[in-house]
Amino acid sequence: MALNIEGTIEGSSQLIGGDFTTAGEASTLLKVKLTELGVAEDIIRRAAIATFEAEMNVVIYAAAGWLHYYISPQGIRIRIEDMGPGIADIGLAMQEGYSTAPDWVREMGWGAGMGLPNMKRNSDVFTIDSVVGEGTTVEMVINFP
Amino acid sequence: MKLLDVANALSLEVKSFKDGLQKDVTGAYVSDLLSDVMANSKQGNIWITLQTHLNIVAVASMKGLAGIVIVNGRQVQEEVLKRAEEEKMPIMVTQMPAFEIAGKLYRLLA
Numbered sequence: 388m389a390l391n392i393e394g395t396i397e398g399s400s401q402l403i404g405g406d407f408t409t410a411g412e413a414s415t416l417l418k419v420k421l422t423e424l425g426v427a428e429d430i431i432r433r434a435a436i437a438t439f440e441a442e443m444n445v446v447i448y449a450a451a452g453w454l455h456y457y458i459s460p461q462g463i464r465i466r467i468e469d470m471g472p473g474i475a476d477i478g479l480a481m482q483e484g485y486s487t488a489p490d491w492v493r494e495m496g497w498g499a500g501m502g503l504p505n506m507k508r509n510s511d512v513f514t515i516d517s518v519v520g521e522g523t524t525v526e527m528v529i530n531f532p
Numbered sequence: 533m534k535l536l537d538v539a540n541a542l543s544l545e546v547k548s549f550k551d552g553l554q555k556d557v558t559g560a561y562v563s564d565l566l567s568d569v570m571a572n573s574k575q576g577n578i579w580i581t582l583q584t585h586l587n588i589v590a591v592a593s594m595k596g597l598a599g600i601v602i603v604n605g606r607q608v609q610e611e612v613l614k615r616a617e618e619e620k621m622p623i624m625v626t627q628m629p630a631f632e633i634a635g636k637l638y639r640l641l642a
């Protein structure tokens with residue numbers, strides 16, 4: 388299917404900290420949108436993985452947040468911003484295996500310290516900004532081939 | 533090999549989305565860490581795990597996995613099966629532990 392995108396298509400979803408039940412809905416909405424637009428399956432998969440990991444971090448660590456996406460003929464830009472504790476040492480947080488997830492979250496199988504590396508690996512541009520006591524913003528760009 | 537053939541050969545109890553048994557299986561991945569599955573499983577894989585909560589459905593569907601096999605005869609809650617049905621994701625249960633089911637599946641797919 389040919390790409391069917393004119394201008395920029397935008398969407399947003401609200402994310403609620405602690406809500407494991409609806410976690411994944413925002414990523415699924417983006418996935419559905421990209422499928423409608425005829426985006427290639429491997430690009431959709433990368434976007435879905437990166438977005439879901441970011442969504443889960445908001446659910447696990449923050450009080451609330453927003454996911455915004457912008458789809459243009461060039462690619463997808465995804466921004467996830469939260470109100471939460473923030474990250475003191477981003478370099479450390481980016482290391483595979485580093486996690487501060489509490490035990491009950493680890494019992495669910497989260498907390499491998501692989502989410503941020505997964506986001507980075509699946510995006511062409513990855514940026515993370517954080518202010519301790521305020522929140523964290525992750526921005527990811529995935530280019531169309 | 534089709535998921536149906538795997539389910540029959542290994543006597544898996546299919547708990548959700550029976551229509552999905554027509555999917556082709558590309559291999560399998562064994563892990564109880566969700567981000568590890570997000571990173572390292574491949575499309576069309578069977579995911580062998582002891583995790584049974586709601587998030588496993590989202591992980592499997594984001595990755596385009598063929599299905600989820602729950603080990604040790606663990607119970608899966610109705611809410612999870614319902615979500616799996618909606619997301620078109622087969623969930624199957626085996627009485628075997630992960631090592632045994634993985635070994636049998638490896639032999640079957642090799």
Ligand SMILES: Nc1ncnc2c1ncn2[C@@H]1O[C@H](COP(=O)(O)OP(=O)(O)OP(=O)(O)O)[C@@H](O)[C@H]1O
Pocket residue numbers: 440444445447448449469471472473474480481485486487488496497498499500501502503504523567568
């Ligand atoms: N939005 C966020 N707000 C506050 N802290 C965060 C946020 N995202 C990540 N962190 C911190 O960075 C660490 C690493 O995050 P990452 O997603 O890589 O791993 P994880 O969430 O611990 O485990 P996994 O993603 O493998 O389930 C977290 O344990 C947490 O301390």
Ligand SMILES: [Mg+2]
Pocket residue numbers: 440443444498501502503567
């Ligand atoms: Mg994470």
